[in-house]
Amino acid sequence: MRYPGPGAPPAASGDPVPPDGAIRFVGKTLVMAELEIRKLSHDATELVTRAFQPALWLLVFGQVFTRIRAIPTGEFRYIDFMTPGILAQSVLFVSIFYGISIIWERDLGIVHKFLASPTPRAALVLGKSLSAAVRSFTQAVFIYILALLLGVRINWNPLALLGVLVVIVLGSAVFSTFSLIIACIVKSRERFMGIGQVLTMPLFFASNAIYPISLMPGWLQVFSRVNPLTYEVDALRALMLEGAVSAYGIGWDIAILLVVVGVFTWIAAAVYPQVAY
Amino acid sequence: MSIALETFSLTRRFGSLTAVSGLSLAVGAGETFGLLGPNGAGKTTTIKMLATLLPATSGGASVAGFDLRRQPGEVRRVIGYVPQLLSADGTLTGRENLEILGLLHDIPRRDLHRRVDEALEFMGLQDFGGRLVREYSGGMIRRLEVAQSMLHRPRVLFLDEPTTGLDPVARRTVWQLIRRLREDFGMTILLTTHLMEEADRLCRRVAIMNRGAVAAIGTPAGLKKGLRKPKATLDDVFIRCTGSQLESGGTYHEISRTRRTARRLG
Numbered sequence: 001m002r003y004p005g006p007g008a009p010p011a012a013s014g015d016p017v018p019p020d021g022a023i024r025f026v027g028k029t030l031v032m033a034e035l036e037i038r039k040l041s042h043d044a045t046e047l048v049t050r051a052f053q054p055a056l057w058l059l060v061f062g063q064v065f066t067r068i069r070a071i072p073t074g075e076f077r078y079i080d081f082m083t084p085g086i087l088a089q090s091v092l093f094v095s096i097f098y099g100i101s102i103i104w105e106r107d108l109g110i111v112h113k114f115l116a117s118p119t120p121r122a123a124l125v126l127g128k129s130l131s132a133a134v135r136s137f138t139q140a141v142f143i144y145i146l147a148l149l150l151g152v153r154i155n156w157n158p159l160a161l162l163g164v165l166v167v168i169v170l171g172s173a174v175f176s177t178f179s180l181i182i183a184c185i186v187k188s189r190e191r192f193m194g195i196g197q198v199l200t201m202p203l204f205f206a207s208n209a210i211y212p213i214s215l216m217p218g219w220l221q222v223f224s225r226v227n228p229l230t231y232e233v234d235a236l237r238a239l240m241l242e243g244a245v246s247a248y249g250i251g252w253d254i255a256i257l258l259v260v261v262g263v264f265t266w267i268a269a270a271v272y273p274q275v276a277y
Numbered sequence: 278m279s280i281a282l283e284t285f286s287l288t289r290r291f292g293s294l295t296a297v298s299g300l301s302l303a304v305g306a307g308e309t310f311g312l313l314g315p316n317g318a319g320k321t322t323t324i325k326m327l328a329t330l331l332p333a334t335s336g337g338a339s340v341a342g343f344d345l346r347r348q349p350g351e352v353r354r355v356i357g358y359v360p361q362l363l364s365a366d367g368t369l370t371g372r373e374n375l376e377i378l379g380l381l382h383d384i385p386r387r388d389l390h391r392r393v394d395e396a397l398e399f400m401g402l403q404d405f406g407g408r409l410v411r412e413y414s415g416g417m418i419r420r421l422e423v424a425q426s427m428l429h430r431p432r433v434l435f436l437d438e439p440t441t442g443l444d445p446v447a448r449r450t451v452w453q454l455i456r457r458l459r460e461d462f463g464m465t466i467l468l469t470t471h472l473m474e475e476a477d478r479l480c481r482r483v484a485i486m487n488r489g490a491v492a493a494i495g496t497p498a499g500l501k502k503g504l505r506k507p508k509a510t511l512d513d514v515f516i517r518c519t520g521s522q523l524e525s526g527g528t529y530h531e532i533s534r535t536r537r538t539a540r541r542l543g
């Protein structure tokens with residue numbers, strides 16, 4: 001009794017022929033994003049309810065602080081200054097809780113079927129990042145509409161808008177891969193939600209999202225400089241506002257975000273199979 | 278008969294617990310083989326290792342000629358897997374569930390629609406493809422999942438408790454489909470169950486597992502004959518092999534999962 005060796009021709013007539021590495025990898029990543037879009041097309045309530053929070057920040061917090069001029073923001077009104085920060089906040093909130101979808105898929109056994117398919121682990125992880133970015137895009141549309149109504153000095157140059165999209169993808173990828181790593185380690189909703197809550201506020205407040213870093217005490221400035229959100233906000237501010245310049249350089253911001261995405265994706269792809277144990 | 282699936286002293290430990298202990302089995306091409314045993318006997322752990330989801334602590338296996346340790350990517354290409362849990366995505370339609378998994382299994386987009394139509398028809402779900410899965414009955418979800426696992430025409434199919442939680446009518450439908458998968462496509466099927474009737478009807482051979490090891494192996498008829506007792510059933514073989522173990526198995530995690538599946542089936 002012998003089994004056919006690895007070089008044996010496929011037994012079944014319909015065995016799919018796999019396409020080449022890179023194309024296949026990108027294709028699989030897009031399939032995961034497609035999955036998210038189809039889900040959202042069946043039920044988009046979550047997107048609408050999520051849009052309330054940035055609306056509150058801009059309409060209440062933004063309006064009040066613009067009026068009292070407590071925070072020095074140079075030639076820009078405070079509402080101009082904070083709008084890119086609130087966009088980054090929305091991306092952060094959508095992405096940092098995105099890992100819960102993995103725990104949900106684990107409890108249902110969906111993740112087991114993904115992992116038993118010939119899809120590279122990193123493509124599954126990046127697909128999840130892209131799915132988080134899809135959700136973030138919808139928030140960006142809401143925020144742009146609000147910004148228009150509030151008279152924010154938006155830069156409508158198509159290249160600048162494209163740049164904003166790229167930064168949103170990178171920002172979503174940074175925090176959703178981070179979230180996936182935590183989810184793969186803790187594996188339960190309750191623990192995950194607890195950790196998510198603990199992380200979100202420090203990441204947000206220890207960044208340049210709603211005030212310049214120069215106002216912070218020294219120790220907090222150090223923390224802000226290692227917080228990826230700071231670089232995301234810096235790039236968004238330079239790209240989103242008419243006449244704004246980046247504090248660190250957009251190229252530098254994007255390079256930092258790319259490196260963080262690379263490292264987090266690598267870690268996430270390594271721990272991802274453990275959710276199926 | 279050539280061998281489609283073979284394990285060599287396959288072992289998995291979780292801390293001090295040995296879930297699967299030195300399992301050596303050979304399953305022929307086109308054979309339906311049943312792993313039987315009480316909760317906690319190591320059936321699911323075995324299937325998870327063979328489906329590349331869980332690394333073995335020691336030992337190895339060959340699946341459709343590919344080495345489980347060294348060629349996990351190739352193994353994933355030629356297997357289908359239906360987990361114990363009801364794992365179709367309720368927020369998508371039946372058709373979407375099939376399309377996504379088909380794409381992840383490298384089915385080209387130009388063939389996808391036809392393949393999905395065929396799979397829906399094979400499973401008797403052609404009128405429900407456009408409905409959200411959360412509106413499906415438990416039996417329909419199971420059929421959809423079997424459809425998902427056969428879309429890419431795997432050579433070896435792993436079914437982890439395919440009928441747990443189903444009512445008798447739905448169970449019979451799933452049995453018929455499993456038989457047809459073997460007859461129409463010549464698939465090699467490894468299934469786990471704790472229903473003796475299921476093993477008796479579907480499997481050419483069964484292995485009764487207890488505490489991570491094989492307690493008895495053979496054809497259902499042969500095992501019954503071995504008891505030398507008139508009108509022996511597989512249940513008798515099972516009780517003989519597993520003894521008083523029957524009631525003690527099952528971790529908290531497994532039981533809560535089984536109950537959750539039962540709840541989803543309503």
